[in-house]
Amino acid sequence: MAVSAAGRSTPWWVPWALVAPGVAWLGAFFVVPMVRLGTLSVQDGGLSNFVDVLADNSEVVLRTFWYAAAATLAALVLGYPLAYVIATRGGRAKGLLLGLVVLPFFTTYLLRAIAWRVLLGGNGPVVGFLQAIGLFGTDDGILATDIAVIGALTYNFLPFMVLPVYVSLEKVDRRLVEAGQDLYGGPLRTFRRVTLPLSMPGVFAGSLLTFIPAAGDFVNAEFLGSDNQRMIGSVIVANFAKEFLKPQMSALSFVLMALILAGVLVYARLLGTEDLA
Amino acid sequence: MSARRVTARLLDVWALVVLLYLFVPIAVIVLFSFNRPVGARNYEWNEFSLDAWTDPFKDPKLRDAFFTSLEVAAIATAISCVLGTLVAIAAVKYRFRGRGALNALLVLPLTMPEIVLGFSLLLWFSTLGVSRGVVTIVIAHVMFCVSYVATTVKARVRGFDWVLEDAAMDLGAGPVTTFRRVTLPLIAPGILAAALLTFALSLDDFIITYLNSGLTETFPVYVWNTKRSRVPPQLNVFGTMVLVVSILLAGLIALSGRRRAAGR
Numbered sequence: 028m029a030v031s032a033a034g035r036s037t038p039w040w041v042p043w044a045l046v047a048p049g050v051a052w053l054g055a056f057f058v059v060p061m062v063r064l065g066t067l068s069v070q071d072g073g074l075s076n077f078v079d080v081l082a083d084n085s086e087v088v089l090r091t092f093w094y095a096a097a098a099t100l101a102a103l104v105l106g107y108p109l110a111y112v113i114a115t116r117g118g119r120a121k122g123l124l125l126g127l128v129v130l131p132f133f134t135t136y137l138l139r140a141i142a143w144r145v146l147l148g149g150n151g152p153v154v155g156f157l158q159a160i161g162l163f164g165t166d167d168g169i170l171a172t173d174i175a176v177i178g179a180l181t182y183n184f185l186p187f188m189v190l191p192v193y194v195s196l197e198k199v200d201r202r203l204v205e206a207g208q209d210l211y212g213g214p215l216r217t218f219r220r221v222t223l224p225l226s227m228p229g230v231f232a233g234s235l236l237t238f239i240p241a242a243g244d245f246v247n248a249e250f251l252g253s254d255n256q257r258m259i260g261s262v263i264v265a266n267f268a269k270e271f272l273k274p275q276m277s278a279l280s281f282v283l284m285a286l287i288l289a290g291v292l293v294y295a296r297l298l299g300t301e302d303l304a
Numbered sequence: 305m306s307a308r309r310v311t312a313r314l315l316d317v318w319a320l321v322v323l324l325y326l327f328v329p330i331a332v333i334v335l336f337s338f339n340r341p342v343g344a345r346n347y348e349w350n351e352f353s354l355d356a357w358t359d360p361f362k363d364p365k366l367r368d369a370f371f372t373s374l375e376v377a378a379i380a381t382a383i384s385c386v387l388g389t390l391v392a393i394a395a396v397k398y399r400f401r402g403r404g405a406l407n408a409l410l411v412l413p414l415t416m417p418e419i420v421l422g423f424s425l426l427l428w429f430s431t432l433g434v435s436r437g438v439v440t441i442v443i444a445h446v447m448f449c450v451s452y453v454a455t456t457v458k459a460r461v462r463g464f465d466w467v468l469e470d471a472a473m474d475l476g477a478g479p480v481t482t483f484r485r486v487t488l489p490l491i492a493p494g495i496l497a498a499a500l501l502t503f504a505l506s507l508d509d510f511i512i513t514y515l516n517s518g519l520t521e522t523f524p525v526y527v528w529n530t531k532r533s534r535v536p537p538q539l540n541v542f543g544t545m546v547l548v549v550s551i552l553l554a555g556l557i558a559l560s561g562r563r564r565a566a567g568r
Contacts, residue, residue, distance in 0.1 A: 037398070045394035046406060049387035049450050056447040057413050057421070060428035064420070067427060105322045112319035116312075126554065127323055133550035134333055136508055137527045138543040141347075141535060142329035145336060150348050185326065214308050235415075243417025246510065250531070260419040260511070267423060267515055277427065280420045287417065 068277035076278040084262055084279065091259045092286055094173070095242035098180035099188075102237045103230065105181065106188040110229075111222075113189075114196035128189050136183065140250040143179045144170070147251065171253035179247040187236035195229025196222070227298060234294060242287050259283045330547070337540035344534035356537035366538055369526035376438060376522060377506035380445035384502050387446070388453025389495055393487075395454070396461040410451045421448060422515035429516065436518030444516045445506045452505065453498040460494025500557075504550070 068076060081088065113124045131139060147153050147169040157163035169175050199222055207217035245260030263279055266272045336346055340353035361367040395406060413421060425444055429436060468490070472482040510524035517525050527539055 039400075042394040042398040042400045045390045049391040049454065050406065050409065052387055052446060052450060053409055053413070056425060056428070056443055058409075060424035063428050063431060064424040105325070108315050109319045109322045112315050116316070122558065124323075126558075128326060130330060130551075131326055132504070132508070133547045133554075134330060134543050135524055135527065135546065136510055137524050138333050138539060139329050141527075141539070142332040142336075145332050145347055146329065148347055182325070182329065185322075214311065239415065239417055243419045243511070245419065246528075260417075263419055263423055264511075264515070267426060273427065276423065280423055283417060284420060 064277050064280055067274055068281050070274045070277075072274065076274050077282070080275045080278045081282065083275075084259070084282075087257055087259055087262055088282060088286065090256070091242055091283070092290065094177055094180060094248075094258060095238050096290065097173075097177045098184065098241045099234050099238045101177065101181040102185045102188040103234065106185055106233070107192055107230070110189045110192035110196055114193050114199075125190070125193065129186050131182070132186060137246060137250075139183060140179055140247050143175070143182065143247075144250050147175050147178075170251060171256065173256065175251040176248050176256045176258075179251050180241045180244060183244075183247065184237040184241055187240070188233035191232040191236065192226060192229040195226045195232075199225045231295070231298060235291060238290055238294075239287055242290070243283065259286075333540050333543045334547070337537055337544050339537050339540075341535075341537060344536075346535045346537045346540065353537075356541045360538050360541045362538055363536065365521065366523075366526055366536075366542070369521040369523050370542055372438065372520060373507055373523040376441050376445060377503045380442050380449060380506045381499050381502045383442070383446045384449035384453045385495055385499050388450045388498060389457050389491070391450070391454045392457035392461050392494075393491075396458055396464075397466060410454050413448050413451050418448075418509075418511040419515075422512035425512070426515045436516050437520045440516045440518070441513055441520065441522065444512050445509060448509075448512065449502040449505060452501055453495075456498040456501060457491065457494045460491050460497075464490060500553070507546070 070076075072079070109128070113121060113128075117124050145151060149168050149170070154163060154168055157167070158165065203221055203225070204217060207221040208214065242258075243260050245258050245264050248256045248258045248261050259279060259282070263276050263283075266276050269276075336349070337356055338352055338354065339346055339349055340351050340355060342348065342350045356362075391406070391410070394400075395403060422444065425440075425447070426436075429440055434440060464487070468486055469482050472486045473479070477485065508524065509522075510528065513522055514525050514528060521529060523542060530536075
């Protein structure tokens with residue numbers, strides 16, 4: 028017998044019947060494929076698939092981690108102050124400002140990468156400006172560099188950072204901040220000891236929402252990078268149709284998931300220790 | 305006091321710069337829809353032209369891809385909303401064994417990179433011998449959208465007063481009538497929000513779609529497939545149209561929300 032929230036009892040099968048179609052869909056097209064990915068990753072050679080794939084792609088794996096971490100950090104540095112200003116000083120314009128933050132999502136993801144290709148191109152405004160002020164010579168460019176790809180990754184996932192940080196900052200009780208200022212004085216110290224710790228759940232959520240898609244991306248590397256900027260996703264997508272590489276590519280998928288998990292654990296640890304300090 | 309004001313000013317400037325940074329590529333997308341590119345790729349500004357706007361369907365494959373995207377998004381939205389809403393109602397209304405596992409199952413797809421979701425699904429389809437096309441794209445989209453719908457609708461259902469259902473039933477309404485006349489209208493705003501989110505996610509999805517589309521092209525897949533040979537300004541025309549329609553929709557929803565809030 029299942030009990031509804033209002034206390035009226037219903038036949039035991041009612042909740043099951045309600046969730047059955049959705050659960051069946053997720054089971055058939057998410058759980059089972061993941062299991063299949065697992066069995067394929069150890070097919071024709073067992074764990075040696077993992078050794079092979081890591082040996083062949085060690086540079087790509089490390090690069091993927093470093094790009095995703097750098098993009099997440101950059102998104103935090105760019106996005107936290109923006110979220111802070113909207114939450115504390117947005118006033119009646121809050122809704123509009125948040126709308127502007129999600130505006131990039133209203134255009135196609137690939138077109139955004141192409142737009143960065145235009146902006147950072149050899150005859151584009153950014154390179155032109157850097158040449159005009161003398162930082163760049165005539166042969167210097169930004170395309171096909173780490174900076175170009177990390178910059179585009181940062182851009183594409185920045186709203187994922189701003190929104191959760193905004194939500195957590197919005198929830199911070201202003202009276203706590205005022206109390207902090209009354210007791211300690213300095214605005215910087217109040218921020219560090221009161222506001223920042225209280226916004227940590229948002230920072231953590233935002234970092235995950237940025238890090239995960241950035242680590243799995245290959246579109247920005249394709250449009251803004253060269254062979255020296257390939258990421259794990261680039262390797263998988265270049266080989267997905269090759270029958271004989273399926274075990275290796277499955278293993279590489281697990282490497283990507285392990286890398287994300289490692290990133291999350293390290294990050295949780297870092298934030299945790301910072302809280303104690 | 306003045307140090308504090310300087311900090312506040314600096315923060316404002318920083319926020320403004322970041323907002324501009326968010327806005328610049330969007331401006332480029334719109335601007336370059338009016339470009340007459342030199343060569344096949346619309347990567348450098350040449351001169352103002354309305355050519356792409358007067359002939360957006362120049363390449364019939366682009367038109368097909370665009371309508372395929374709309375078709376997929378409409379079907380995927382309808383299916384995900386039904387499945388996700390049922391799950392949300394069950395998860396909030398009833399206490400039953402396995403609720404924790406259900407929540408984990410719903411969250412898990414959201415924590416996986418798209419490339420892994422897409423690749424594992426591709427492997428499964430090829431194991432089953434299913435040929436890839438519109439059907440497999442819809443299946444893939446529903447898979448990652450159900451979780452979003454369930455989460456969004458749950459937030460709305462949580463505030464629902466279930467006693468209203470009991471009242472309807474006490475007054476003689478059957479369970480179907482009660483759902484149709486009482487429950488559904490009250491949770492409809494949550495479903496609408498979920499539907500818009502799903503439609504946008506489906507329309508914009510590339511990675512999962514690309515791996516499971518076979519020879520079928522959605523708009524993002526078309527953009528990807530043509531990039532080696534050409535990048536026509538028509539892409540920017542479609543990008544701009546989607547942008548404008550989304551902004552108008554968002555504006556309308558915000559306005560109607562405000563009017564409803566004011567009416568109460």
